[in-house]
Amino acid sequence: MSIPTDWLRNFFTEDNQIDLDRVLSLTNPYDPKFQDLLKPLISSAIEGKWPLLLPVSRDGELYFYGAERDERSLEELRQILQAVLGAADTYPEFPLIKVAREKIEQILLQQAPAGLLKVDLLRQSQSDFALRKRVFQALASVLDLYQQRPPVTAVVKRPVGRILRDFFAACQSRDGSKASHFFDELKTTGNFSQRNLISLELQAWEAERRWSDILGHPRLVDMLGGRMPAQLVRVLLRAIGNLGGDSLLEPPAFGEVPLEHIRLLCQPISPLFANRPPLETRECFAPDWKLWAIGAGALGFSDGLDGLPDFIDPAWICRLHDWANLPTKTPVAPTIAPIPSLQKVESPQTFNDLRLVLEGSLSASMEELREIWVAVQEAPEELRNELYVYPRLQSVWQGICQIFDGSRELGWKGWLERLKEASADPDALIHELQEESQSWSIESFSEALLSQCLHGDASTSLLLRDSLPLLLDWLDRREILCSGHFWLEWLELLALDDLVNPSDVQLAGQIVQRFLSRPSQIGNRARLGESLELLWEKGGSVSAYSEMLEIVELLLDETQPGQQELRKLWLVLQGFALSRWTRLELAQRVLTKSLAREIFGESNEASYPPLSAEGRDADLDVQTRKLSGRLLAIYSLTEGAARRAKTVLEGMFEGLRVELNHDHTATPALQNLAKKANYFLFVAGSAKHQAFYPVSRIRQDLIYPLGKGASSIIEAFCKSCVNFSSE
Structure with a gap:
């Protein structure tokens, strides 16, 4: 038998009276009648086999946890257990546990984040050895059934578009656990380039709020060496923002954040700040422009600050110059200055010239790109043919051609036209949308044209469903x-x-x-x-x-x-x-x-029926005692949802006090509440930045629900409540 992993040892150490060492011992094992029941379940887990069916004995009570690798497999396990166990010895319903209520569940959920099934014995089964033996043997037979299954049944790949739909839906709702799960599934498809996988992984990490990991990604240098998609630029800027940059978005805060702190954050991604970013010059993107300016200023790239869009407050720019010790600028309203064109690009005459021109295009402005396109078009055809030997350079050249040669209309209009073509490749279309849509202009979008496509054939409808999360995100960012x-x-x-x-x-x-x-x-x-x-x-x-x-x-x-x-x-x-x-x-x-x-x-x-099955939520009493007298603050502009969450939480945890705040700005009442509350739950999806930044400066332990409704608020607090109470 293999050596048990640390998590399995912790599972049998934490409040579990079953002694793992005795189960594995040759010199001091349990009585054979117990040993023979325990060993099949535990040895299967030690060997790393799925599913997990693990016993817990506590204070004379026996129960089991079932776990699988993903939600679909877990639901299949539930159905098999119900068929095998019936209702003679165990309760027929197995509660699904997704939030740990005790340490032993937390240990197991770290291995099986899809959730746990709890198998409870009926009261008469607890005291009857013959009935308990029957349950053990039934569970062992389930594991045997799984081992006899042909391996091919487990290898079923979903369509790439469907996985991307789930992935971006999870990213948009900031459900990091699901986003990472779907990213792992995307990696197995083999349909993505390394650059594309890095971009997707960083978006999954954004959903998990892994800001430091984003800036320290080991493959990020590969992305910084090429033309960066707008979506990835925003992910990096939001990482800077969440690690301290957001505090500088309002002028009064410049004295609160050390220049050296921001400089150290920005140094690993310094190429991002050396050139004008691929951001639209629209006021809805003002926070992104400010974060880019903060990074450029912190690194001393002062020239780029001269061409900031005119919706950036001149007084804020002056404060940025003072904070970053840059040359003083006269506080006049800036205009969008055209970026000076490079010296006219000469047509390359050797392959080395061509290579240098294409590599330089990765940091070129749109005007410079057009010059490069014209120059390379005039180069000898045999030079361009040599690009086929160098896939990366060939890809760079093809990307430039797609922009300027008119062979493919860009933006939403062009994408929808290609969608209607009979020869359209669904995977290519969804890849194009995923990689390029955040750079598409507002002018390319037409509600009427998209509405017409909603009544297309089955393949068109499927592709549009897969595009929905990306469309929602694109519209939200532009406030359309x-x-x-x-x-x-x-x-x-x-x-x-x-x-x-x-x-x-x-x-x-x-x-x-x-x-x-x-x-x-x-x-x-x-x-x-x-x-x-x-x-x-x-x-x-x-x-x-x-x-x-x-x-x-x-x-x-x-x-x-x-x-x-x-x-x-x-x-x-x-x-x-x-x-x-x-x-x-x-x-x-x-x-x-x-x-x-x-x-x-x-x-x-x-x-x-009654809220609780008999004894099913007894462990809630422990949490209630720990939370009694504590204050939870809920900030939300969705007043009905916050009110319902308050009612439910105060009913679940007697003695917990819940105060609500719905102010649109950081009023003294809101800031005072942030200072005195034990827990502060911020419904970011329904709040405005005027309230968020001052509150986030007061406390860094904000709890963020995934949605705006009461169920999301309650779930977010319950997860955090368990973590706080276990400290």
């Missing part, structure tokens, strides 16, 4: 508003997909939010409700339940007519919740009953 009818058509397209998973429910929530923010007809509300019912019918699951509750909250809080559709949708969800009540987290159960009261009134509460 589309009509309610446009978003309704998108929701219907999403609901018509053959396979709906939790990522799609999360995307549906973003669509509903945009739909509700625009005027719409009452008839469209009925279509909205029907689409959501169809979406849930296809993709309803325990893992997607929280996302659907957030959609319900959006419908509940909006002021326009539509409550009849909400009630119909809630009845569908209520049936789902009641059929899986014991599989829901306690917070989900409490929030479900709270929403039911708001939608149907107090009388509806009688439709639901």
Whole structure:
């Protein structure tokens, strides 16, 4: 037998009365009748086999944890366990644990982040050795079944577009764990270049808030040596911002951040600040421009600061010069100065000349690129033919040609035209969107043209669904508003997909939010409700339940007519919740009953079973005692969601005090709350920067939920609450 890993030893050391050393011992083992039951489960885990089925014995109680590598495999394990165990010796429902309630679960969740299944024995089974033996043997038989399966059944690759859809949906919702999981899946497809994989990995790390790791990525130098995509530039700038640069976005803060600190952050990525960045000169990108200017100033690249866009406050630029010890500038409103063109590019006559010109193009402006394109076009054809031997230089030249030779229309318009072509390659189109869309101009976007494509054939519809997270991100960054009818058509397209998973429910929530923010007809509300019912019918699951509750909250809080559709949708969800009540987290159960009261009134509460199964949430008492007397501050502009979260959390943790704040700016009341609260939960998706920066300067331990609804707020606090309480 192999040597057990550290995490497995910790699992059997932490509050688990099963002695791993005795199970493995040849001289002092357990009684054979116990040893024979324990060894199959434990030896399988030691050998690194999946699934994991591990026993825990504590205070005379026996139970088991089941774990798998991903959510789909975990759901399959649940079905197999239910078929093998039945209901004679164990409870038929196995609660899904995604948030550790105790140290032993935390140890196991680090190995299996998809979640744990808890197998509890019935009360009579706990004291009857024959019944306990039957459960052990049944679990051992499950492991045997897995070992007998042909290996080919585990090697099923999903379409690249579908994985990218899930990946960017996770990135957009800042769910770092899921983003990293989908990135690992993307790596196995073999469809991406090394540069593209580095860019995707950095975006996954951004979702995980791994800011220092982003700036220290071992392969980042490969990206800095080429023409950097706009998306990657923004990731690097946001890393600088979150490590201290954001504090300098307002003039009064320059005295609070040491110049040397920012300089050290920027030095590893100094090529980024040596040339004008590929950022659009629109005011919605002002924070990105300021962060670039901060980096350029900290490194002494003062020339680039002369051409900042005119929406950057001249007084702020003067403060930046003073802070970075740069030559003093007269505080006059700057204009966008054209970047002086390099000396006219001569047509290369040797291959070495051609190589130098193309390598220089990687840091060239658009005007300089056009000169390079003309010069290389005039070079002898045999020189250009030699590029085929050098794939990197050939790729650089092809990229320049695509910009200037007119062979391919750029932007959204060109992409949608290629989408409609019968010979279109889906993988090539989704790669183009993923790599280039953040550089596409606003002028290239047409809501009407995109709406026409929503009614295309099956392959077009599939590709558009895969493009949705990238489209949402592109529109959000440019603050572009589309009509309610446009978003309704998108929701219907999403609901018509053959396979709906939790990522799609999360995307549906973003669509509903945009739909509700625009005027719409009452008839469209009925279509909205029907689409959501169809979406849930296809993709309803325990893992997607929280996302659907957030959609319900959006419908509940909006002021326009539509409550009849909400009630119909809630009845569908209520049936789902009641059929899986014991599989829901306690917070989900409490929030479900709270929403039911708001939608149907107090009388509806009688439709639901008790919140807790007998003894199932007893460990909550420990958390409640630790949180009693503590103060949680919740800052959110979504007042209804914050109010519901307060009600649920104060109900779950008796003695916990929750205070809410909805101020649009950093008022004295908000800043005082930030100073006195034990925990501060900041709903960043619904807040404005005027409030964020002052609060983040007061405390660096802000808790960020993944969404804006009560379920996201509650889940974020519960995860952090466990971490805080275990210190």
